[in-house]
Amino acid sequence: MKTSKSFYEKAKGLMPGGVNSPVRAFEPYPFFTDHAEGSRLFDVDGNAYIDYCMAYGPLLLGHAPSEIVEAVRRQLGKGTMYGTPTEAEVELAELLVEVVPCVEMVRVVNSGTEATMHALRVARGCTGKDKIVKFEGCYHGAHDYVLVQAGSGATAFGAPTSLGVPKDSAKNTLVVPFNNLGALEEVVEKNQGEIAAVLMEPVVGNAGVILPRNGYLQAVRRLTEKNGIILIFDEVITGFRLALGGAQEYFQITPDMVTLGKIMGGGFPMAAFGGKKELMQLVSPVGKVYQAGTLSGNPISVVAGLTMLNILREKKTLIYSQLERQGDALRKGLSDLAEDRKVPVQVNGLASMFQVFFTPQPVFDYKAAQSSDKAKFQRYHRKLMERGVFIPPSQFETCFLSTAHSEEDVAETLEAADAAFQSLR
Ligand SMILES: Cc1ncc(COP(=O)(O)O)c(C=O)c1O
Known part of the structure; x- marks a missing residue:
């Protein structure tokens, strides 16, 4: 060494x-x-x-994998960045709509962090409410609203909440234990009419692996639906991993929105958020929830991800x-x-x-x-x-x-x- x-x-x-x-x-x-x-x-x-x-x-x-390496090599010969739409982006969006149950419309971004940040903005934009609920040990990237009792590196390094996160952004993040329906019910009850979204990893992959107890995800789905709260599954890890359609296919539960990443990029930086059309129509330029990215949907990542997802679909x-x-x-x-x-x-x-x-x-x-x-x-x-x-x-x-x-x-x-x-x- x-x-x-x-x-x-x-x-x-x-x-x-x-x-x-x-x-x-x-x-x-x-x-x-x-x-x-x-x-x-x-x-x-x-x-x-x-x-x-x-x-x-x-x-x-x-x-x-040779198929991805070859596809990227071919794309490199055609240019690395255009700043204009490409046919491959349409193909990718079509594929995501086909295989991920809750996705009717999608926006591609560059990292899981961006995906959860923007999914939450859509949920808040749609409901006009500020509070969100997350679960102890779930990690959703390194932005302010979710860096509260996050798992992964934030736990291993003994700083469950980071310095530099304004109290004002953390105060709108309510945290409950995973697999404890009573705790979630209580928080929803106490914050009646104030919660925009429940954001969760359906299988926790950032506190080691923690599986949902039988019936737990179904109960969360029922509770959020009943209370007009947008349920976001963060499938940055579980997407395309537990099944082609992710945890939502594996457990047969359809959230309102999903965040995807990791496997989706085929080894290159790419992620996405998507969901019901009525929610995604709120995203700029058609709607008033702003979201943008210079590198988003760049042809290298799209070709790599598309090759990966096509292989997974075929086999x-x-x-x-x-x-x-x-x-x-x-x-x-x-x-x-x-x-x-x-x-x-x-x-x-x-x-x-x-x-x-x-x-x-x-x-x-x-x-x-x-x-x-x-x-x-x-x-x-x-x-x-x-x-x-x-x-x-x-x-x-x-x-x-x-x-x-x-x-x-x-x-x-x-x-x-x-x-x-x-x-x-
Ligand atoms: C469930 C989950 N969500 C979001 C993220 C953030 O993704 P990224 O590191 O691409 O920003 C991660 C990263 O590990 C993750 O595991």
């Missing part, structure tokens, strides 16, 4: 923490990547890792069943090995998402996730890395499978996990 270390020493004097996004920093220093292919990352010191970070979610087909039966099978094998394997080695863990997840929590307590909400032994998790992370397996360096992230992970990769990963659990007793 000599070369990574020297890059890190230089980087930390130039960039905060030596990184361009906080979750990438870990002790004693992160490895620097040279290249990636399929299920593997290769660092600048010549080490290879089976990768379950997968760039924090976008790479459902693994690193650098969806095969792809999603394979991911589910591999995910089940990995989750069961991890759970059995930890039990054999007498390390109390919870292995949460579904489809191609998973995470190991070092706690004997079932993890159904953020508080339970926090009961996990973080020091043990760090040692587990380190041990896996020593054996050529890379998972996100935080307990509060999600591990992702891709179609590039083979059965041999999974078997190798379980061997590494066994050694890691053994060292943790």
